[in-house]
Every structure is written in structure tokens, then in C-alpha cells.
Amino acid sequence: MKNSRRGFLKFAGLSAVGVAGSAAVATRTRASQEHEPPATEGKRLALVVDLRKFSRDDALLDKITDACHQTHNVPDFSDDPKNEVKWIWTEDFETAFLSQEFHYIREDLKGKPTLLLCNHCDNPPCTRVCPTQATWKRASDGVVMMDWHRCIGCRYCVVACPYGSRSFNWKDPRKAPNLAEIDSTYPTRMRGVVEKCTFCDERLARGEQPACVEVCENDEMVFGDLNDPESKVRQVLAEHLAIRRKPGLGTQPEVYYIVEDPRTLQEFAPAAEVFGEEGGHA
């Protein structure tokens, strides 16, 4: 066959498409494997917030927030919501559980301040989008970590997180009025860096509980390993009905909220028996 320019160009073009296509397929396959949720070996740390134990104007809410924010030198820019940086904060119950569409709910839950923080999801969308791997899910215990050295401030993770758990430092955090006195055992962040709760990884490393859990004296918050059947979190979850935020998204949050109160439990008890009998007839 005689080599023509036309023939050569056709061949070159087809080869280029073939090479690019196979490379893309290979990358896609690899990428989708990396996005599988991590195996549940090792620990799987989780937090249970017992909403029944918090009153509406509970001083404990502020105590918890202050404990966390002081320990981690979180700047207080709360006067301007745009600049606000928060690791743990409160929201109305209905707002916190928007996707559950609670209508006509119990009076005591209506507008009840609910503690919110990073959910340390089993399937975190924030870590997928990070272009520098500055945030990742720690394989040993499931904590969604932050490496503030690596964060380039692109804010993809802020957009990706469906829970609003990530804050961007628009202003120099050291200029915040509350950081005139800094806790020297923990660094601050720089302007242009995203920050969030890390389940107190520095305290976990010392064998301590997270700062928020430590100030709770009556198990208002319970922290532990879900993979350990004897752990306190597993016992609490086995005894009570707990809900999670936006379960439909498939992120598998690891922060649980107990909402029922003892009164409803008693009311449910006879109903459950009736239900059991009916089930027997069917």
C-alpha cells in the first residue's frame, strides 16, 4: 500500500483517540475504586448527642461551644455571618433536620437549639473534591482530618459538605478579638484556609475524649467506637431511637441525635404489643 498523507493523518488521528480513550477509562476505573467507602476495619469513631438532656436555654450549650473554640483557637467573627468560623454551633431543630420534614412536631422540639458539628461521614463528599488531599478520611478511626499545611483555600469542600460544617478564613484569624489570648498548645490557622472539627484528633492521640464531650457531666454527648459492641455509643444507640442529618444523601454521618423522651417510650409500649398481634394474624 502506498503511504499517502491522507492515510497517515487518518491513522495518527485514530491512534491518538485510542490512546486517550484507554487512558481515560483506566483513570475512571481507578478513581471509582478510590471513592469506595473505606473498609470498616479498626475503629469507627462516632458521637451521640442526647437532645433530651439539653434544655432550651441550656448554659451547657455555650459551655460546649466555648470549650471547643477555646481549645482550638477558633476565631470569633460571629458579628458578620459571612466571616463566621465555627466548629460546633447550634441551629433550630427543624433547620438541623430539614430533610426529615418534621411538621406538627412536639412542642418541646420546636425551635430547640441543636448542636451541630462535622459529621465525620463514612462517605464524605468533602474529601473527594479536595484537589490537594488536604482533607481525608483517616483509615484507622474514620476521623475526617484536615491538613492545614496543604489547604490552598479553593473552598470546594465548603461547597461539597451538605452540613455547612466547614468554614473559610476570609479574615486573618489572629486579628479576631477573642484570639488576643491564644492557647499555645494548639496552632491557629492562616487567612485563606478552611477549618472544621477534627473530633479533637490531638486529644484522641493523648487518649482523651473530645473537648465537647469532656465538659458534659451527664452523658449529654457520648463518644466512642462503633466497631466495638461494648462501647458506650453502641449501648446508647441500641437503647434509643437516634436520627442523623440528611440520611438520604448517603454520606453516612457519624453524629447521631437521640430525640425521643421517656414519656413517648411509655406511650409506644402498648402500641407495640397491638402491632405485634396484628402482625401475627397477617
Place this chain on the structure above:
Amino acid sequence: MYDASKIVAGLAVFVVLATSPLWFNALNAASPNAPELPKPTNGSTECVEATEFMRTNHMNLLDQWRDTVVRDDVRTYTSEMSGKTFTMSLSDTCLGCHTKKDQFCDACHTYSAVDPYCWGCHVIPEEAQ
């Protein structure tokens, strides 16, 4: 070539002027202004590694510490020199002995015109108090 002598002389002057910073630095190699670092004030005489190693490699060691602590959750460092263990912490371990950051870190960094941004986040214990 017309005016060869003028052109060559002019070129020579230009080359000398253009390379003058290099000459200047070469002649001042042993600068009398080289900083002297203060000894630790807490009586400690032993660093995590040998002094010579630290002088040339402290930045690499700190990079390694940063990655092992943050990414691998390993917080204890075993010295290759003495076999002793240290907590990998810039603010606590390093500045625990070298308390004067402005005389210890900054003196050399200013002299060699490097500007590490460790202190944008990490706290200098003396200043925090």
C-alpha cells in the same frame, strides 16, 4: 571593525558592572555579620539530632515531623543520634529549649533571606503568654 578599542573597553566595563553583585558577595564570603545563635536557656545541652545535622537539615526534619504527625498520627520521634524519644512539636519541643524565636529562628532566616511561614499558624509560647 571601527573603534575596536572603545567597544572592547566598553564591553569590559559592562561585564564587570553586570557581574558586580557576584564579585561583591564572593569577596564578602566570610561575613563578620554572620549571626550567633543563643544557647538554650533551660540548661538543655542536647538537641534531637547532632548540631551540624540540625544546622543543615532542620527544615527537612520539620517537614518530616509535620507529615508524620498530621497525616500518619505518629507523634513521637526517636533520635538517630541518641535513641531518645521526643514529642514532634514545633511550639513545644523546639521552642521549649530555643525559647527566643527572634534570636534563634529569625536571626538566621533574616540573614539568609528566607521567610518560612511556620508562625502564621504555630504559636510562639513566649508571645502567647
